[in-house]
Amino acid sequence: xxxxxxxxxxxxLFLLSNILSxxxxxxKMSLTTxxxxxxxxxxxxxxxxxxxxxxxxxxVPDDKVxxxxxxxxxxxxxxTTDHVLSKPVxxxxxxxxxxxxxxxxxxxxxxxxxxxxxxxxRLQDSLPQNPCGRTGMEGRxxxxxxxxxxxxDPIVTRWKRSTNSDKVKHSDGKNILQFVAIKRxxxxxxxxxxxxxxxxxxxxxxxxxxxxxxxxxSLEATGKEKKALxxxxxxxxxxxIEVYRGYVDDPRNTDNAWMETVAVNxxxxxxxxxxxxxxxxxxxxxxVHWTDIGSDLSLYASHISFIEKVATRLEAHW
Numbered sequence: 001x002x003x004x005x006x007x008x009x010x011x012x013l014f015l016l017s018n019i020l021s022x023x024x025x026x027x028k029m030s031l032t033t034x035x036x037x038x039x040x041x042x043x044x045x046x047x048x049x050x051x052x053x054x055x056x057x058x059x060v061p062d063d064k065v066x067x068x069x070x071x072x073x074x075x076x077x078x079x080t081t082d083h084v085l086s087k088p089v090x091x092x093x094x095x096x097x098x099x100x101x102x103x104x105x106x107x108x109x110x111x112x113x114x115x116x117x118x119x120x121x122r123l124q125d126s127l128p129q130n131p132c133g134r135t136g137m138e139g140r141x142x143x144x145x146x147x148x149x150x151x152x153d154p155i156v157t158r159w160k161r162s163t164n165s166d167k168v169k170h171s172d173g174k175n176i177l178q179f180v181a182i183k184r185x186x187x188x189x190x191x192x193x194x195x196x197x198x199x200x201x202x203x204x205x206x207x208x209x210x211x212x213x214x215x216x217x218s219l220e221a222t223g224k225e226k227k228a229l230x231x232x233x234x235x236x237x238x239x240x241i242e243v244y245r246g247y248v249d250d251p252r253n254t255d256n257a258w259m260e261t262v263a264v265n266x267x268x269x270x271x272x273x274x275x276x277x278x279x280x281x282x283x284x285x286x287x288v289h290w291t292d293i294g295s296d297l298s299l300y301a302s303h304i305s306f307i308e309k310v311a312t313r314l315e316a317h318w
């Protein structure tokens with residue numbers, strides 16, 4: 001009987017391992033234990049059509065995602081938006097077969113960081129390959145950089161409080177946490193107010209800038225308001241805790257260009273710092289508000305997994 005139980009458990013573990021291996025195609029991207037069982041890590045990057053232009057991706061089944069799997073029939077669509085091809089200052093040059101442009105991948109290239117948080121990525125025909133596998137599309141899509149496109153996501157949180165300033169508890173007995181969420185103009189989805197790390201810029205500077213521009217509309221604040229806002233943001237942002245660094249399952253990803261991020265939690269425990277400010281959407285945000293954190297949230301890209309990490313760290317309701 002004991003042997004039978006052991007055999008059954010081993011069989012279940014084997015089946016579970018096979019099921020998970022179909023989705024967890026990027027081993028270094030372990031978001032959280034719970035999320036790993038709930039969220040495929042390379043799914044939104046294969047969604048079709050592409051978010052811009054209505055271009056349909058070449059369909060990639062789960063078992064054909066890894067580059068290590070031979071797939072002679074794979075013929076991905078090549079797509080880069082006209083805006084990126086128009087050579088804005090933030091975009092890389094064209095790297096077509098006849099191009100003389102050369103970029104230094106897997107290293108710092110001038111002011112541009114072309115290193116991946118996931119480690120060294122492979123090149124195919126002088127073009128970088130997505131470390132999490134096939135997406136059904138070549139080119140850059142809407143992304144400006146070949147290879148990793150680095151972003152920073154500030155997760156600003158506070159405790160939900162009653163009119164008496166008492167922490168509000170969920171029915172599970174845990175305190176309810178809130179975070180600043182913005183509604184993206186491009187997709188209409190709710191997200192963390194992050195943004196791209198500019199060439200030569202630091203992650204910490206990007207975190208502060210993007211939060212101010214997208215969640216607190218510092219671009220339109222008066223001189224006095226902006227100084228007070230920047231003072232509180234700077235104070236809070238000195239004490240951030242990094243919760244994730246790596247690949248993002250983003251619908252904009254392609255075989256040759258993909259999103260990576262550093263997600264940092266800035267928690268206003270008393271609610272008397274940034275938590276007291278009125279939020280105003282700005283820049284790329286259509287709306288912004290404090291949002292209750294829970295497992296029923298539906299967020300852009302991999303953001304739900306970052307939020308879960310924060311809730312777990314602060315022992316809040318999830």
